[in-house]
Amino acid sequence: MLGATRVRRAFTLVELLVVIAIIGILIALLLPAVQAARESARRANCQANMKNLALAALNFESARNQFPPAAQERDGSAWSGTTPPPMARHNGLSLLLPYYENGATFDRIDYDWDWNDSTHSDNETYTKQDLAGILLCPSTEADRGRFHVTDYVAMSRMEIDASKKPNLTYDAPGGPVTDLIKSTLVSSYGAAKNRDRVLDNVLQLNRVTMSGSQVSLNDRRKVTPGKVTDGLSKTFLYLESTGKPKIYVLGEFRDENSSANNEFRWASQDTVMELQFYCNTQQLVNCSNRSRVYSWHPGGVNMALADGSVRFYNDDASPQSFVSLLTMAGDELFIDE
Template identity: 30%
Template sequence: MPRHATLARALRRRAFRAFTLVELLVVIAIIGVLVSLLLPAVQAAREAARRMNCQSNQKNFALAVINYENAKKQLPAAMGEGVLAGRNKTEFLPYQGPQLSWHIQVLPYMELQSLYSQFKIDGTTSIFNQSDQTRPEESQPAVMLCPSDSAFGRFYSDPDFTSGLGGVRKVAKGNYVAYAGPEHMNSAHVFPGTINTVGNELRQVSDGTSQTIMITEVRTRDVPEDQRGAWALAWPGSSCIALDLHSGPLGTSWTASGRPDVPYIPSTKQQDLDYSNPPNSFGGGVYSADKLRKCPDSAGADIERMSCDSANESWGSAAPRSLHPGGVNSAHVDGSVHWLSNDVNVTLLGAMICINDGVLPTE
């Protein structure tokens, strides 16, 4: 048989075995469908890993607080050297004094002694007058960050409020905050959360360490003038939050009565709960948007479900938030970490934040 005939037959056999264009398109379509089916599962697996990482970070913070208490015989304060004024020295002023957060106090118990040693903690030096060479407030240790958020590389800076040694300072953002109290920041000394205006003794957590929420999550925005998440600052929304759930009828609230001896009774009045559920909510607390020193780009904040108001006052409050679907992580005083669902009962949440209201969770 001529050589060219053999070659032609071989080419015809090879052509017969090849995919047609239709077959190729069908294969591509099948692969596309499989990828589209697998992608949500992959994303869910990634989010599950991020959430576990976030839980681990909160666990580290909770254990650091416990170790701090073991060494100091008291829990860290919301401010290293807090400022109490007003009604019988019971009003917390978060925008006065050194303004160093509780995070700084527990750094040595998180294997971050070298970072802690860079801060000047003397009761008078503010967070904006720390070393101009090392600038420790600009540090972003990985333990401060929840991987579901995008806080890495974000800083709080505002020429109206952060000017200090060496010019306008920046404070790095993170994702973990403590509950100062169930109502407002300035009433946290009266209606106390675990980490409030002054260092509580552990025995003061009379509702039980396993029943009381201590640490939760916040989200950050890529807006320098937005203070939320600035971990070294003892400000509302930065390192501490408050629920804004008033005690009983509004008329018996400490902030309304001026009395430092009013017991905290979580409100159950429906008209007081217009903002429904705080975790990941549109509002900042039960009543309103996060109260910040400045609320830049309020329309953008609304779109991100992180609404805010400009309120350069001492009665600030802010909401726990995360990008985890369905809720936020929360660490209790005993060091355990739990999932706090978006549909948590608000009255129950207020009771779980206050350390001595006498109300134990029933659900």
């Protein structure tokens, strides 16, 4: 019709608010998916780091016919002699550096002297450095390499000592593993005593005990694949203990760089775990990161196995399933949960 005016229809305020609400809902739905995808990528990266670590340990075994130690330890105070001690203190991770193509760092460390020695060597300079993220899980806070920290730690054994109690300043409420044995949630392994071999993991301490001028060697020094009778695919080598140097308990920040948390440096012989405590009623992982198994992955932790594979372990799995993965010769039947 000639002369008719076209009416331009605009959005009403109500319509505009509805559109904005729909967009807001879509964003709210999308963000968790994006965050989940990012965490999945970070977890995959973390698993790749742990696989490289396990393969380095297997290459070490191929070259030396034994698994690397969890650490080299010497009982007693700091060494004051002018000649090297009978065994210098080092973490087993230091021995794996050549198999990470970090031979330059390895070559600079004088393994006759302790990792933090600065009197007879330059060890402290070369061991207190960032290793370019190969030992850090990307799911944790960034910029921690400057603390020469590792997120991947060996666990040498299960400790049965009913007298030990969690330090509730830095540990979650719970109790010693002995309680789980008494309640039959964990096997007694034939009424094994503390430090019996049946409670051992693959990665052990190379330890010397000194009494005056007498030096005795620990009899757990060498572990070969043949001693892992439970199977390489059913025994772990390294676990996550992430977030250092900060201390976390059940997701809650407690402290930073505390004297209670001095076991986090990748070169230190003290950066080795033992299974000692549970939290809640029977939980063994993700209780605390103070020398305990802990990750920032929702629902569980990564573990590198002795066959070079990596698996994700759910933190609500039975305590016996974890212990069966810890022991290398426990003759228990592991049930995949």
